[in-house]
Structures are given as C-alpha cells and as structure tokens.
Amino acid sequence: MRGSITLEELTVSFNGVRVLHGIDLAIGPGETLGLVGESGSGKSVTWLAALGLLPPKAKVSGRVMLNDRNLLDMPDSKLTGIRGGRIAMIFQDPVSALNPMLTVKRQIGETLALHRGLSGAAIKAEAKRLLDLVGIPDAERRLNAYPHEFSGGQNQRVMIAMALAGQPDLLVADEPTTALDVTIQAQILDLLALTQRETGMALVLISHDLGVVSQVCDRVAVMYAGRIVEEAPVERLFEHPAHPYSQGLMGSLPAIDGPRRRLTAIGGTVPDASSLPAGCSFAPRCAFAETQCHEQIPLLAGIGRDHSVACLVSEAQPSAAIRYSRQKEQRIEA
Template structure:
C-alpha cells in the first residue's frame, strides 16, 4: 500500500545574480496514515523550507523539483487553484509564529470559519457554531467570546491553540506542524503537544512534526528524520535513534541535550556552524565539524547507507564493505 504522503528527491533552489543556490537537496520522505514523523535539525538546515515546498507556499522565484505525492497525485504538478482546494482541507499546516500567521484585521471566529465555508460548504451561521466548537475542543475557555476577539487580544499559547483549531477545522489527513511549541513556556508546550496527540488519536491524522527539540521528538514521534545543511543525514524509528544514534551529527545533538541522570556540569556542543548556502563544503557537508572525518569524507559526498533494520545514515562509516 502506497504511503499517504511521499516526497521523492525534493530539491528547492534559488537563483541569485551570480549562481544557483540549493536550499534543500534530494529529500525523500514517506508519511503513513496515522503516523507522526519528526524532522529535526539545527536552525538553517532546511526543515521549514521542506514543509513550505510541500505546501507550495514559497516565492515563485524559488525553483522546486522532484515529486510530492499525496494519495497518488503530484502536488508539484497541480495548478494553484487545485492546490488551494487541498490547503487547509486535506493538508493543513500549523505555522511557527501564530502572531504573523493570523490576520490581525479579522476576528478569530471569522478566520476559523473561512476554510469551513470555502471547503465544507457551511453557511456563515453553521461555520460560526463549528468555530466555537473547535475552540472548545482545543481547550480555549469562553469560546463564544473568543470568536469575537482579535489575535492581539490573546496570549501566545491561546493563539497557537487557535492555529491548531484552524488547521483541524476540515479534518485534514495530513497535518504539518512547523515548530508548534517554539517560544511557549513548558506548561503551555506540554498542553499543545497533548492536544496534537489527541487530534491524532481521535481523527487518525498523520503528522509531519518539524522541530529542533529532541525532547518533543521523543514524546511525539514514531519515526525521525535528522537534517543537516539541506540533506537527510539519518532516518530511523524513534526508539532506535535515541538508543543507538549512528551519524556523528545526531550523536552530537544527543550529547547537547540535558540529562537528569548525568552529573555533568556542562553540556557538550558541536563545534562550528551550519555552512552557508554559498559555502557548502565538498564531500560530506558535516565533515568540517566532524571528529570522525576521514580523507574520503572531504573528497566525496556519501549516500544514505543502511545502518541496521530500518535505519539509514549518510556517512562513510556505514558504507557497505567500508564500515570502520
């Protein structure tokens, strides 16, 4: 049976005055119905660009190639009118910063009602009733009153709940959540994650969860993809990744996490920074920061190699016949 969402060799690039810069290169991802897939990595690794490429929400100057198959239909081949029928209906997205995603000129109720009127054919009165019901479901107090309020009148946690209510209004099959808990305090963060679990449990929604927080990944995800400098460097089920990370970059991310069982006073960090688009190194993109780099790492880019049952790793350490 084919995956619900299948991304094949997705490449996103932009042409500058001097050259063509690849932001995301050759990404391939599958998302099964009812699954939560985490996409993790440092800021600037291409996580959000991948999600915006799937939704086709990037500037027209940005070139996107490859295939994004949703129930067999290639989203990259659809017209903008056809994409508008899918966005917010069968595929929905929770954006990183709700204050910039919500329209400050319209009430909360009107913004939630819009996709219900457009995609579900509800009348304004029915859509308003449904909007109130959705706000109640996401745990917002006084939902009828909140429907008449504007985004600036709500707290960050409340705005994020509104975003989830909007995203779930039409019962989408796929929910893309881009850093849904960033800038929220830990109590609100836990509530938002529990709300997403409830959505998945009750509606069977598949979730593509983009985050830099490995704690969120451990709590929410079935499988994990680790990205670095626009590429997938590791892919595994969540238990395997935390039990036995393979790629040196993933190992570095794990060591940078606080551990309540450890008496270590200082967390380890990965030296250096993610390379700029116009300064990508030859060979393995992580090699300049890697303590295990070999000569071949600087000369030749590795492919995603099998590194155990369902585990793949973009590292020469796991190349067939060359495992060190």
C-alpha cells in the first residue's frame, strides 16, 4: 500500500528557542494538502524537520510515521533511501537547488540510479520521458543542457522531473512558484496538479499565497508562530474561516474584481519565536481576544466535519478541548 504519512507532536528548537510547538498532521495517499502561513510561521521547518534536513543544532522531537516506521528514529543511511524515493521535496529557487556544473541528464540520472537502480540507456530513456512529462520542449536534445541554459520556469520543471524520478508517494513543494511570473506560475501549478492526478502521489504545497494553495489543494492547514491554528477543506476554509487569523489573512487580500473595499489589515507583527506571548500567540494582534486568551494556549479542536481550529473564543470551542490542550502542553513542556 502506498503509505500515508503522519506527523505527531512534532517540535523543533534552535539553540533552546522553540520554533515548532507540536504539529499534528496526516496526509493520506493521493491527497493534496496546503500549508499556509507567513514567514517564520514554521511551514517550511515542519517538512525540513520531518525529512531530517535540518542542521544538527536543531532539536527535533515527536514522531514522523511512514508505514509504522518513525523517520526520526531512522539512521541516516536508511533515511537517504526514503528522501528522494518515497518522499521528494522541491524548493522555491530552482537555480540554487540545481547543480550548475552538471547536465540535467546527470542530475535526473542520479535519482534514477539511486532509487530505481537504472543504468546506461535506461537512464537516458527515462530522463527523456520525465522531461517530456514536465513539458520541456525538445526533451531529447535538452538532456545535455546545463541549468543556466533554461529559464526560471523551465528549471522549476526540471526540479519537478527530478522529484518525480524516484516515483515518490509524497511530493513536498515548498513555495514552488514564488520566484516565478504569474503566467509561468499558472503553468507550474497546472503541471503539479496534472502529475499529481496522473501518478496518484500525495502532494503537500507550502505557500504564503492563499490563492495558490486553493487552486491545487483539497485541504488547507493555516500556521501561525509554529502552530497549526486552523485546518479545513479548501472550500470550507474560504467560506467559513473560524480562526481570527485566517479571517484576517483573507481580509488582507485585495480582490481582482468587484467593488473595491478597504483592506482589513491585521495590526502588529508576527511575534519573535524567542519571546512568544503567554497564552495564544495571536492574542496580541487579535480583535476578539479575551482575558483567557492571554493565559491559555488553545489547541486544535474539531468544530465540524474535517474542520478544526485552535481558538478559545471562536464559536463552539468545547471546553474539554481546552483542558486537553493544557494537559498536552504541559506534557510537551515536561
């Protein structure tokens, strides 16, 4: 069975400063999950930690379960078989992620040799097929080209081809279109959605752009200051955002048509990870904050079908969940 991947109470600290405060996320086979948040919210760190890609000074705890095995307990030698094979990741800047000294064929071939055991002519044929798949024109000839001979959009296509080379069960795309122009962004998102449908792999799309995420994903998790504050199916989140931060994010977005309205900006700034406020991290910027918000840390609790939110004042927050959250926080602190 193509495995689902589950993050359980994943926490990360750098030099004693906790930047990720217990992330719980599950991605089923073939699912597309969007992870939205502003810079410093921990959306990239979550996946770098899950794949063991953070520097040694980072302290990671919790579990990352893939087929009943915890990736965090795995030795590096085993992990390399999973990274690029079962789980692939692509990044924002394709030019710095590709090796400028090697041809595209060599770079795609490396994955093919390592994870699929191909060699010689088989590598060439498969690399050509992959370049065709990601829409690089004249793939046969372009195999011997270097990254600088491609445009930004084409380099991102090459990155996607490399990621697909290991036939991953899960592709984590970290801001894959942020460095690209709008019309090229549309092409790349389309390509991601298409390959996801064709290969049946699961897709995690990390982005700061709610628009980008809603185009490709089924489910969205909103992150703020190292925590998931809301998780819901895309349509549900846009129709009924429950967390004041999610509501604020949507109010901050200008519309492209219809009457113009003043943007409802969220006041203040994202708190620094080393000096988080007590209680809910969003409370100092929240228009609905009550006394309890400055004292208790809310944890994700279900408020409807597949919809959960971490907020004390949001409607229908069961008090049991709050108690549970406090117990859990204490457990994490201990």
